[in-house]
Amino acid sequence: MKLNGVEIADGFAEAFGMRATRLVITADTMEWARRAAESLTGFATSVIGCGCEAGIERALEPKDTPDGRPGIAVLVFAASSADLAKQVPLRVGQSVLTCPGTAVYSGLDADETVEVGARLRYFGDGFQIAKRLDGARYWRIPVMDGEFLCADRAGMVRAVGGGNFLILGTTREATRRAAERAVKAMRVLPNVILPFPGGVVRSGSKIGSKYKALIASTNDAYCPTLRADANSALPANVESVLEIVIDGLTESDIAAAMRAGIAAACAPDSGLVRIDAGNYGGKLGKFRFHLREVMG
Amino acid sequence: MTTLALRAGVPPGRISLAGIVPTALAGKTAATIERLPLVLGNRSVPLAELFAVTGAPGDTLAFADTNARCDSIGEGMDGGTLVVEGDAGLYAGRAMKKGLLHIKGSAGDFFGSAHPGTRRGMAGGVARVDRNVGDRAGEFLRRGIVLVGGDAGGYCGARATAGTIVVLGRAGAMAGWSLKRASLVLARMPQSMPPTFGDAGVHELLYLRLLARSLGLDAGRFARVRRFAGDSQVGGKGEILVAAP
Structure with a gap:
């Protein structure tokens, strides 16, 4: 299978079951909402080292937010509900509670929930006030610029993390430009985030290492400088490989994002050789995204 | 929707409509509803003697042509919608738990309050009056919203422990007396409030x-409010919020 001359490998991306929530952060201006959201989703690239994976999903017009102010929707993914329950109050407490004029709402209606204000209310030291409106509970926590308004809980759903594809290019520049096109096309889609900086990863990893302390190490089969090694997976003319990792609320959200990203990457005369995907032989993840099915 | 319209020429005496709420009437046929006992003055009469029953059973119940003799409308309501095209007497929405009570006229004393001798008032839902209410509206409120479109009488929100009371006209004397943790949201300064409130x-x-949106009010109406914290004689965790220019 080829797309504008770029080979779509007969491989699959392996993804995992995760727990996710959507938070809506509003503020007096879009700039302040974005600052809070960027801080909340900062250092949240991989559950391995960050406890969760988070990103900005989209900006919201005042008419689309609960309080009629500009807002940002963020998605937070964690490996378990316990991890999510730990990360969400921690991040909201450090990054939104602290940020002038902001408020936090649940962005998902779901039977299961994760605590937000229910934990942060204690910051109010007894001066906090609970209010119930239209079935939802909110906390008003006195802070130095007035009150921090925070949803008691946010909806939590089962989600999918670790969808991915690899961009194999003839030069570093061509590969980077293709990744940038892919990210641009994917970031407009709902229900997905690309947790890595700029949406792109250059340090794809394999499971295990020659060093016993490491559970993962560099994916040497895709490192172009190691192409002479017997187990290299790279064709001779590949000089650079970049990966795009996708977390989404559902399998179909991830498939849609992969489709849009791969199509954008494989523009005419892109300088790409192949689109591949990362997996662990299908042994670890619950979900598989076969590239040729996704692009079919 | 079932509609109960007060007949003309009903004999004198106060009418108690306690128990005539949407969840109690849901699924009942008009014939069954007509036989329900009501208290008129000091005697019991079938509902049909006082009200004409029309419509089919559902989540919504309506009263029409009611007046200030009709007491306990929506008392103990635990769901559904109750619309009153007319005035309500005493005790409307008393000890309500859930649902929406919407009185399009005025209501008497003890609107959205508690049963006598108990300290447990409204536990949830929205009790709304488009015009005026009498004394002690929202007394002992625990949760839910009381919305008064016109003026409220004295001791509005007295001894409320939580929840929100909104008055779009003017509240009477001693608004928020012994308020524990609830919010009184007032469009104007009340006639008076206890001296144990502090201007914050x-x-x-x-x-x-959010409150204005939820109640369908103009969002700018309470954009800036003066906060009076109190009542400090009972802990001072409540508040009277008065719209500020």
Whole structure:
């Protein structure tokens, strides 16, 4: 299978079951909402080292937010509900509670929930006030610029993390430009985030290492400088490989994002050789995204 | 929707409509409803003697042509919608738990309050009056919202422990007396409030935007409010919020 001359490998991306929530952060201006959201989703690239994976999903017009102010929707993914329950109050407490004029709402209606204000209310030291409106509970926590308004809980759903594809290019520049096109096309889609900086990863990893302390190490089969090694997976003319990792609320959200990203990457005369995907032989993840099915 | 219209020429005496709420009437046929006992003065009469029953059973119940003799409308309501095209007497929405009570006229004393001798008032839902209410509206409120479109009498929100009371006209004397933790949101300064409230200055409270949206009010109406914290004789965790220019 080829797309504008770029080979779509007969491989699959392996993804995992995760727990996710959507938070809506509003503020007096879009700039302040974005600052809070960027801080909340900062250092949240991989559950391995960050406890969760988070990103900005989209900006919201005042008419689309609960309080009629500009807002940002963020998605937070964690490996378990316990991890999510730990990360969400921690991040909201450090990054939104602290940020002038902001408020936090649940962005998902779901039977299961994760605590937000229910934990942060204690910051109010007894001066906090609970209010119930239209079935939802909110906390008003006195802070130095007035009150921090925070949803008691946010909806939590089962989600999918670790969808991915690899961009194999003839030069570093061509590969980077293709990744940038892919990210641009994917970031407009709902229900997905690309947790890595700029949406792109250059340090794809394999499971295990020659060093016993490491559970993962560099994916040497895709490192172009190691192409002479017997187990290299790279064709001779590949000089650079970049990966795009996708977390989404559902399998179909991830498939849609992969489709849009791969199509954008494989523009005419892109300088790409192949689109591949990362997996662990299908042994670890619950979900598989076969590239040729996704692009079919 | 079932509609109960008060007949003309009903004999004198107060009418108690306690128990005539949407969840109690849901699924009942008009014939069954007509036989329900009501208290008129000091005697029991079948509902049909006082009200004409029309419509089919459902989540919504309506009263029409009611007047200030009709007491206990929506008392103990635990769901559904109750619309009153007319005035209500005493005790409307008393000890309500859930649902929406909407009185398009005025209501008497003890609107959305508690049963006599108990300290447990409204536990949830929205009790709304488009015009005026009498004394002690929202007394002992625990949760839910009381919305008064016109003026409220004396001791509005007295001894409320939580929840929100909104008065779009003017509240009477001693508004918020012994308020524990609830919010009184007032469009104007009340006739008076206990001296045990402290002026905390003017603020923009985001919560009031959500409240205004939820109640279908103009969002700018309570954009800035003066906050009076109190009642300090019972802990001072409540507040009277008065719209500020």
